Amino acid sequence: MLFTRRRALQLMASGASALALRPSFAQQSASLPIAAGPFKGTRESLAAYTVPAWFAEAKFGIWSHWGPQSAVEYGDWYARTMYIQGSSEYYYHVETYGHPSKVGYKDLIPQFKAARWDPDHLMDLYVKAGAKYFFSMGVHHDNFDMWNSKYQPRWNAVATGPQRDIVGEWKTAARKRGLRFGVSEHLSNSFDWFAPAHTSDSTGPLAGVPYDGTLSDYADLYHDYSGMPANFAKTAEAMGRVAPTWWKLQYFNRVKDLIDQHQPDILYTDGGIPFDEYGFSLVANLYNVSAARHNGAVEAVYTSKTRTDCETGTCALDRERGVLDDISPTPWQTDTCIGGWHYKRGIKYKSAKKVIDLLVDIVSKNGNLLLNFPLPNSGELDYEEMVTLNGITAWMQTNSEGIYATRPWKAYGEGPAMKVVIPSNGKEFDPNEGRKPDLGPTDIRFTTKPGILFAFVQGWPGAEAVITSLGTTSAQNPPKITSATMLGHDAQLKFTQSSDALRVKLPGNRPSTADIGIALKLTTA
Structure with a gap:
C-alpha cells in the first residue's frame, strides 16, 4: 500500500x-x-x-x-x-x-x-x-x-x-x-x-x-x-x-x-x-x-x-481449549473458559468437577491452567458462574498443596481416561478438552515435590485407593512409600505397597469435595 x-x-x-x-x-x-x-x-x-x-x-x-x-x-x-x-x-x-x-x-x-x-x-x-x-x-x-x-x-x-x-x-x-x-x-x-x-x-x-x-x-x-x-x-x-x-x-x-x-x-x-x-x-x-x-x-x-x-x-x-498428550520438558499453558469466551446469556458452564479434572491433568504434564470467567455487561459474575467458582474454591482450599510449585513424576497418570484419545484438529485451537469424559476414581494423576509424591484420585473410590503405577514391579520403578495421608485429613492412613499396586485405606468420613477428587500425599524413601 x-x-x-x-x-x-x-x-x-x-x-x-x-x-x-x-x-x-x-x-x-x-x-x-x-x-x-x-x-x-x-x-x-x-x-x-x-x-x-x-x-x-x-x-x-x-x-x-x-x-x-x-x-x-x-x-x-x-x-x-x-x-x-x-x-x-x-x-x-x-x-x-x-x-x-x-x-x-x-x-x-x-x-x-x-x-x-x-x-x-x-x-x-x-x-x-x-x-x-x-x-x-x-x-x-x-x-x-x-x-x-x-x-x-x-x-x-x-x-x-x-x-x-x-x-x-x-x-x-x-x-x-x-x-x-x-x-x-x-x-x-x-x-x-x-x-x-x-x-x-x-x-x-x-x-x-x-x-x-x-x-x-x-x-x-x-x-x-x-x-x-x-x-x-x-x-x-x-x-x-x-x-x-x-x-x-x-x-x-x-x-x-x-x-x-x-x-x-x-x-x-x-x-x-x-x-x-x-x-x-x-x-x-x-x-x-x-x-x-x-x-x-x-x-x-x-x-x-x-x-x-x-x-x-x-x-x-x-x-x-487443548491439553498436551504427555509431559512437556518445559512449562506450558492451556487457556480455556467455563463457557464461551465472551458472555452469552443462558449458556451452560463447565462444572467445578470438569475444571479440576483439567487442572490436575494439565499440572501432571508440567502445565498451567488459565481459566476464563466471562463477565456480563454489568461486570458481576452471574449466579451459575459463582456455583462453579465456589466449587473450585472448596476443592483448592483442601488440595492445592499438591498443585502449586510441583513438578511432574515419571508418568503423568494412570487409568481408563488415558486410553481415550481424541485427535487434535491440527490447529492452534483444539477443542479436545471439552469432549473428554470426566475423570473417575480409577483415574490417577501424579505431581511431586522433594521427597513427596501426590496422587490425585479423581473421584471417591470407597474404602481403598488402588494405584498400580506404584506397585513395586511397575514399569515406572516407583520409590518406596514410607507414609500416606489425604490432604484435608490429618491422620496417617494405612497402606500396603505390593508388587502389583499401592493400596491406601481411606478414612470413613468422606470429604465434601470427594466426588471432584482427593489428593493422597505420599512420602518416599
Missing part, C-alpha cells in the same frame, strides 16, 4: 510519532524502538530466553475475557458475525438493534458500561479460589483498547463506554494481592477479522447497501481498506493476518504502549508471534521491560500458540 498523505494524517490523529510516519522505519526491524535490555527483536536473540520459575510454580490463573462485545451478552465474535448475513448474530442484531448498514458495532460500544464492576471484590474471590495470576483482556479482534491507549484515542475504555482504565484497575487489584498480572492481545488478527463489516447483504431488500464498516469516519475502528484488493473484504480469513505495513506498525505501537504502560508479567497473543520483526520486537520489549523492573532478571512470559515459536527459548506454548 502506498504511504499516502491520508494515511499520514490518520496516523498523526491516532497519536503516532513523526518517526512512525517514515515508510523506511516500518521496514527496518533494527529501527523499531524497544526498551534497552538483554534481547533484540530477532528470533535468534529470543532463543536465549528461559521461562521464569514463578510461572512453573503458579499453575492456575483466572482470566477476564471482557470488553464491548460483552455488552450485547450474545457470545464471542459478535462484532464480526453480526455482519455475516444468515448467522444467528446477524438475525439477533437486526431484530434487536436494526440493520448493520444503519446500526453497527460502533453504536453498541457505548452500551459497555461496567456499571457494577468491582475489581477488588472479584480479585478477592479469585485469590480465594487459588489463582496465582490474573489476566485482563487488553484488546480483542474488535480493535477496542481496554486501557488509556495512546494510539487508539477514540476507541478505548477511558474515552468511551465505561470511561475507566480497565487494564489498569485490574492490574492494581491483582498486584495489591500479590498476583502476577497478565494481559491478552488479539489485535494482530483484527485487520482481516473485521472484513465482513465492509460488505453488505447479498439478498433481501437491502442487498448491496454497504454496512457501516465502509464509513470513512469510522476507519479507526473498522480499518481503512483503501489500497487493498477490491475483493479483500469478501475473501479475507478471520485469522489470516494479511495486512498492510502501516497496520503492522500500528499493531506494534499499540501493543508496545500496552506493555510500557502496564508492564505485564505475561503477554498472551492469539496465535503465533505475528508479523515477523514487529512481533519479535514486541516480545523483546516485554522481556527488556521486565529485566529493568527486576534488576536484570527477566520475569515476564510471552505465550504463543505455535509450537515452533517455543521450541528453543523464546516463549511458553499455549493451547487454546
Whole structure:
C-alpha cells in the first residue's frame, strides 16, 4: 500500500510519532524502538530466553475475557458475525438493534458500561479460589483498547463506554494481592477479522447497501481498506493476518504502549508471534521491560500458540481449549473458559468437577491452567458462574498443596481416561478438552515435590485407593512409600505397597469435595 498523505494524517490523529510516519522505519526491524535490555527483536536473540520459575510454580490463573462485545451478552465474535448475513448474530442484531448498514458495532460500544464492576471484590474471590495470576483482556479482534491507549484515542475504555482504565484497575487489584498480572492481545488478527463489516447483504431488500464498516469516519475502528484488493473484504480469513505495513506498525505501537504502560508479567497473543520483526520486537520489549523492573532478571512470559515459536527459548506454548498428550520438558499453558469466551446469556458452564479434572491433568504434564470467567455487561459474575467458582474454591482450599510449585513424576497418570484419545484438529485451537469424559476414581494423576509424591484420585473410590503405577514391579520403578495421608485429613492412613499396586485405606468420613477428587500425599524413601 502506498504511504499516502491520508494515511499520514490518520496516523498523526491516532497519536503516532513523526518517526512512525517514515515508510523506511516500518521496514527496518533494527529501527523499531524497544526498551534497552538483554534481547533484540530477532528470533535468534529470543532463543536465549528461559521461562521464569514463578510461572512453573503458579499453575492456575483466572482470566477476564471482557470488553464491548460483552455488552450485547450474545457470545464471542459478535462484532464480526453480526455482519455475516444468515448467522444467528446477524438475525439477533437486526431484530434487536436494526440493520448493520444503519446500526453497527460502533453504536453498541457505548452500551459497555461496567456499571457494577468491582475489581477488588472479584480479585478477592479469585485469590480465594487459588489463582496465582490474573489476566485482563487488553484488546480483542474488535480493535477496542481496554486501557488509556495512546494510539487508539477514540476507541478505548477511558474515552468511551465505561470511561475507566480497565487494564489498569485490574492490574492494581491483582498486584495489591500479590498476583502476577497478565494481559491478552488479539489485535494482530483484527485487520482481516473485521472484513465482513465492509460488505453488505447479498439478498433481501437491502442487498448491496454497504454496512457501516465502509464509513470513512469510522476507519479507526473498522480499518481503512483503501489500497487493498477490491475483493479483500469478501475473501479475507478471520485469522489470516494479511495486512498492510502501516497496520503492522500500528499493531506494534499499540501493543508496545500496552506493555510500557502496564508492564505485564505475561503477554498472551492469539496465535503465533505475528508479523515477523514487529512481533519479535514486541516480545523483546516485554522481556527488556521486565529485566529493568527486576534488576536484570527477566520475569515476564510471552505465550504463543505455535509450537515452533517455543521450541528453543523464546516463549511458553499455549493451547487454546487443548491439553498436551504427555509431559512437556518445559512449562506450558492451556487457556480455556467455563463457557464461551465472551458472555452469552443462558449458556451452560463447565462444572467445578470438569475444571479440576483439567487442572490436575494439565499440572501432571508440567502445565498451567488459565481459566476464563466471562463477565456480563454489568461486570458481576452471574449466579451459575459463582456455583462453579465456589466449587473450585472448596476443592483448592483442601488440595492445592499438591498443585502449586510441583513438578511432574515419571508418568503423568494412570487409568481408563488415558486410553481415550481424541485427535487434535491440527490447529492452534483444539477443542479436545471439552469432549473428554470426566475423570473417575480409577483415574490417577501424579505431581511431586522433594521427597513427596501426590496422587490425585479423581473421584471417591470407597474404602481403598488402588494405584498400580506404584506397585513395586511397575514399569515406572516407583520409590518406596514410607507414609500416606489425604490432604484435608490429618491422620496417617494405612497402606500396603505390593508388587502389583499401592493400596491406601481411606478414612470413613468422606470429604465434601470427594466426588471432584482427593489428593493422597505420599512420602518416599
